[in-house]
Amino acid sequence: MSLSAEAIAQTAKAAFEASQLVSAAERTRALLEIRKELEANKDAILKANGEDMARAEAEAAAGRLASPLVKRLDLRTGEKWDTMLQGVTDIASLPDPTGTITYARALHDNLDLYRVSCPIGVLLVIFEARPEVIVNIAALALKSGNAAILKGGKESARTAAELARTIQSALARTALPEAFIQTVETRAEVTALLSQDQYIDLVIPRGSNALVREIQHSTRIAVMGHADGLCAIYLDESADREKAKRVVVDAKIDYPAACNAVETLLVHQSLLETIWPDVADALLVANVKLLCDEPSLTALTASSSSPTNRPIATLIKTHVFPAAPEAYKTEHLSLTLAVRTVPSLAAAIAHINEHGSHHTDCIVTESAVAGSTFVRGVDSAGVFVNASTRFADGFRYGFGAEVGISTGRIHARGPVGLEGLMTYKYVLKSQGEGGHIVGEFGREPGKKLYTHQPIEAELTF
Template identity: 50%
Template sequence: MVAPELLQIAQQARQAAQRLVRLDTATKNQALLAITEALQAHQEEILAANREDMERSQGEGLAPALLQRLKLSPDKLASNIQGVRDVRDLPDPVGQRQLHRELDAGLILERVTCPLGVLGVIFEARPEAVIQITALALKSGNAVILKGGQEATHSCQVLVRAIHAGLEGTAIPPQAVQLLTTRAEIQQLLALDDYVNLLIPRGSNAFVRYIQEHSRIPVLGHADGLCHLYIDQQVDIPQAIALAVDSKTQYPAACNAIETLLVHQGIAAEFLPPCAAALVAKGVKLRGDEATQKIIPVAPATEADWRTEYLDLILAIKVVDSLAAAIAHINTYGSGHTEAIATTDPQAAAQFMAEVDAAGVYHNCSTRFADGFRYGFGAEVGISTQRLPPRGPVGLEGLVTYKYRLWGQGQVVATYSGAQAKRFTHRNLPL
């Protein structure tokens, strides 16, 4: 049963969403500008709250990967404030006419983009998600109910207070951005299918799967980030080593960091020793199959390693006998997130890009590029590995749907039925 307080929050969010749908681009952009100014004005308070969260979480033994996600440094905060500006500068995804067709004289059909309504976003750690998601939600005309992890409670509360302060005096009501603070509220949020139009969970495999299995509300997200880099037999070795190091160590707690390195047997003896040395120098612990163990000293890898998202400085290595074997391994164990190939062979690259089943497939670049900010989306609400769109990093375009609008002058279907039926013109008009 949903508590009256949470039901009121959901109702307020729904009412705010109904106001948002009528706002023009300039009005929404003005509100986003006010939010950036408020976040800058409250910067010291935000960072102090985050330090409090970090100290408490360290004392409670929070996993290193989550601690890394929880930390909100001055640079990270500044980057996220800039992200709000970037979202403000993006084209408005609402009100875009995708179809303009004359069915008959005076009977005009349009397909026009519109907001989803109310988003429910549940995330672990990552207090910066409050900033990113708020910017994307408001720009796309959606209200949002946020639920951060207990470890980020103080950070999220201060961030939302700053956002509310920024929205005061704008056309967007502060009730468009709501924050839940207790674990008990998560289960109740999942039951609000009359008010919430989309759930976006960001967290561990078990966490996302729980959300998917316990709500009738549509869910956008990914349960795993099990990414691979495949080193082909024709490859620029120094470049490939740099890609492996960056894909694993630049931010190992990220869902787009690689967890398995696949190496063609034709290049393994030449590639693995210098690559292993570079990875170990960065603190990576290596595990390998039998073929790998014959080339470099590593701990043995088991079947479980091919299925593990470490989110840490641990990397499993497997030697494969062909490109086809690498693709088969990825399509068996991968999570559909991001997969990469290092090769100088354009045919191998083309085959990999075509046959690997993932939201992102990369050639000669780090898997860490799988990110809404780096894609030019301003920010992202999350990454989706489902096959139906939206897929991959989800920005503004993933937060709108569309409606068909038909403009008539008294036409009835009977006119177009029967032996003397009038014919439709079905003439496309300029968008």
Template identity: 65%
Template sequence: MSSAEAIAKAAKNAFEDSQLITSAERATALHRICETLQSNKAEILAANKEDLKAAQVEVDAGRMSESLLKRLDLDKGDKWDSMLQGVLDVAALSDPLGIVSYAKELDDGLELYRVSCPIGVLLVIFEARPEVVVNIAALAIKSGNSAILKGGKESNRTTQLLAQAIAAGLSQSSLPDTYVQSIQTRAEVSSLLALDQYIDLVIPRGSNSLVQNIQNNTRIPVMGHADGICSVYLDESADTEKAVRVVLDSKTDYPSACNSTETLIVHESLLHSVWPVVGRALLEANVRLLCDPATLSVLQSSPTPPSNLSLAGPSTPEAYTTEHLTLTLSVIALPSLPAAVRFINAHSSHHTDCIVTESQPAAAAFCRGVDSAGTFVNASTRFADGFRYGFGTEVGISTGRIHARGPVGLEGLVIYKYMLRSTGATGHVVSDFGAGGRRYKHADIAPTLPF
């Protein structure tokens, strides 16, 4: 048996052995993990600094993007504390397992229940952001799924120590320490992608090429998103102050995030009113603007040209299907809300899109017409995040059409099974029903599992 197969089999066994472990015991495991992470903080952050040094060399050589380097830093701002708080938040969430979403009495003494349950073994592959190890471990444990995690090579030192701390925390709980495992090499990933007898779902977090490569090389279901091409549309009734605040935050709060805005769409009626104010604010924030002829002409012909006007230039068709992940924004003017909706549906990645408007009908038409996982009104696209949604954290963002969509928290990591119970004296058999026999009642009953 290969090492990859041994890891996958251990994950499957850990999952199957854990199904009777209670929600309280899972919460205890998360608290133990939080404690072991905190006690190993100095060593983990020292390893993270080594990863950052090595990554900077790659950036300087042009082999790694600056945005990827920024995602690697675990000691930036409150990232460490937020990571630990995310674990505690997940521990405090309601148990997603055992929830009855459908309950019918098919016949006297024959009851059917649809009950939430875990997916199984998750294989999660991600780039750079080492805190993803902890985020996903917390969600997997709470939702009853075992997990195999693979971080990018640029964060190997950090992810190894994070995984060791997680295993140490698990060893102090009712869950096996193989419940969350980590791997380090691409060869292991390739082997695991072929093991659909053990692995139930693959979740990639990273570049378009990473996601597409995984999708093309496995029979296992894949959940994720390839790009984060988000848009903000300034409707004809947009308030200027709201437009400035929402657009600036959507683009500049964290440009390398998948929920940052990459395209700004301006209603043509705003070209000489709202757009110059928004454009000036963006340029003053050092945002490079790739503009269509109409929006560029307005900026260049202003009697008082904005500072940093040199950052504004002409766009290309490819600009509107590009995830910039930097302080770069594509801009286009369109004649109507329907035109904006069509443009977004044709050019976005169906992640998150926003309208700035004072019109309720326009807001409703936008939210229903745009085919994205998130449609926002007068709010920054940066709100598209599991922590901000109250999920505690997230395993990733899904732009798929089946099962989970948008930030994937606990609810996105459970499926369901049907449980049928007969309390009849002789049990129930199908041959008792049909022509001349018994008839199904299909009566609603209390959605409370009796066993």
């Protein structure tokens, strides 16, 4: 018997509210119970995973599913199973993100105000393919105190169902409501859940640009995540040759399908005959296809006909093409890079703000002033100086866990860790005689004045 979307959402909210009196220690214990239960159910889970794999392989053989997707389903080979278990332990050992006091003031004698971090409420998380994400998200939700409704990809349905059952049995041994983590299986359920803004507080889509954009356009609930990752690197007038080569090549080839891979290279015009041919060499040798504007293309052609016998000479015909205007608006997600010549730092900043996706952008420069101007002027979640855009990642930033990367400016921006799953509440405690009332405050004689003294945060919450 399956519940209606409204019942699922309402149950999740009730579970969230009931969980407010459960301690953080108990939530952490629930994570360890989940790990234990996963170990106990390993055979059943991997058997289900085998069935998903067999079906996916048949679909792939029939040309109805892309092969890389099949590989992403696999929980049985390599270190994937152990990594999944380790992830649960890692999240369990992170500091408790609830109860952190971020503002504390005495409004007057015996009247203390605290701003305390607390979970947001009910999360709806939608993802594709990789079945271990269900465990990862359940762990993040438990650690942060948010109830969650999870929907995985249909290709991993059997594995996901087995994982969900495992999580439920583990939760049954804790003080948390079992409905704290729920899963749904169909696209129709997700569509219905997206209209439950009365109960669901945040939607986190993790998947293709198309998935994210569709969800952003079909709900009134706040959506956290990113569609495009259109990152740029600007080679400033004062760029160092080696830094330019290393940073651009790494940002492009380290993992071209990632959202933080570079898609656009902006080259200051003064570098066309100096650094640019070297950077292009390094990219071409790494099998990168270059879509160039007219000046950068001309510079390469000129350079390739020089007697120094650059690799360019042989690769230019197969790997270098004129850029169409769309090239600068396209997330290639492959070994393709759009190149554009700019007359100034200001033009680079303007290009990025207009064409980019406000994800992560980088300047290669030896000038502190140019670096600082770029950092201020570029309106993106990440603004880097002489470092690869690939550093934009919650683990690399030191968050210990990553929910996703947000290109929104509201709530959380950039890589999102547990902190991004928190909100806060204001706690006002009166310990005065007769309680505190605003009628006693004012500018008139005999009235009290607000003191707003910073206080030591000592609230046990």
